[in-house]
Amino acid sequence: MQALRIAATGMDAQQKRVEVVSNNIANMSTTAYSTRRAEFADLHYQQLRAPGAISSSTGLIAPSGIEMGLGVRTAAVSVNHEQGSLRQTGGDLDLAVEGRGMFEVTLPSGDPAYTRDGAFKRTGEGLIVNSEGYPLAGDITIPEDARSITINNNGEVFAYFDGQTAGQQIGTLTLTLFANEKGLEALGGNLFRETEASGAPIPGEPGIDGRGAIRQGFLEESSVDVVQQIADLIEAQRGYELNSKVISAADQMLGSTTQIR
Structure with a gap:
């Protein structure tokens, strides 16, 4: 039957x-x-x-x-x-995207991967990496003698040093959009990879062309x-x-x- x-x-x-x-x-x-x-x-x-x-x-x-x-x-x-709620952590390398967009990191193979997990860390050489040690795109390096850093909503990274009141810009973060985010391939570890279904990555400045703003000291929670x-x-x-x-x-x-x- x-x-x-x-x-x-x-x-x-x-x-x-x-x-x-x-x-x-x-x-x-x-x-x-x-x-x-x-x-x-x-x-x-x-x-x-x-x-x-x-x-x-x-x-x-x-x-x-x-x-x-x-x-x-x-x-x-x-x-x-869909974006999850934002939780304040106070960490200078904890970053959340308020709106659309993903951070780009570089895999050991040299290929790019994309994530909304903004829990970044600092290596002994000052390189900004994710929890797996993959460097953030742009290879932004924090100077060893930097007292603190700030990252504004537009992704500009400033380092502050002892005896100085003004920050020194050391780099700029970008966010990446895709025509079809559902077409991304999940790699695990909060990482995604582009496919033919997702379309080509469209990197750009946060807050421009539909990209969200970067919030320093916040992390996006699970949706x-x-x-x-x-x-x-x-x-x-x-x-x-x-x-x-x-x-x-x-x-x-x-x-x-x-x-x-």
């Missing part, structure tokens, strides 16, 4: 939905984590009678067809790049809505149970058929 196979695809879909929800909840405290959502599409259809087919010898056209669906499949796991995730989890669990009941019902019907004498 097709019902067994159809219900099996439904159980598989709900299991994948639970896995996506589980990953969201696990990352509820991850800096700048973007919520994922499982999306589904129906499978092929058996055309027992096509819509508009002639339904009788009189040549009348059937107003509707007979199309039997064959189940469901996972169409995508999309990323919601996970825990209450919504729990509701989605319950819904997925109930969907899984209903599909399992369909399998039980189909099995009972098959059992009744085999017992007919």
Whole structure:
């Protein structure tokens, strides 16, 4: 019976939905984590009678067809790049993007990667890097004798030294936009990589051409809505149970058929 196979695809879909929800909840405290959502599409259809087919010898056209669906499949796991709330930390290298845009870092391979996680650190050489040690694009180096640094909303980085009241500009941060942020490939570690689906990166000055402003001393929190995730989890669990009941019902019907004498 097709019902067994159809219900099996439904159980598989709900299991994948639970896995996506589980990953969201696990990352509820991850800096700048973007919520994922499982999306589904129906499978092929058996055309027992096509819509508009002639339904009788009189040549009348059937107003509707007979199309039997064959189940469901996972169409995508999309990323919601909606901004999370900003949390004040006071760290001079804690940066948040208020609006659109991503920081660019350089991977060990030399390829660029992109992130909204602004929890940057300073190496012994004064280079600004992320938590994995990947340098921020622009290779901004903080002088060893700098007393403090400030980064304004436009991404300009100033170093302050003892005995001086005015800051010395040592670099400028850029933010990168993409035509389709959902098309970025997730690498893990809060990093993304461009793909053909995302379009080419468009770097530029913060606050210009739709890019957000940089907020020093803040970090973006995870955008996970825990209450919504729990509701989605319950819904997925109930969907899984209903599909399992369909399998039980189909099995009972098959059992009744085999017992007919």
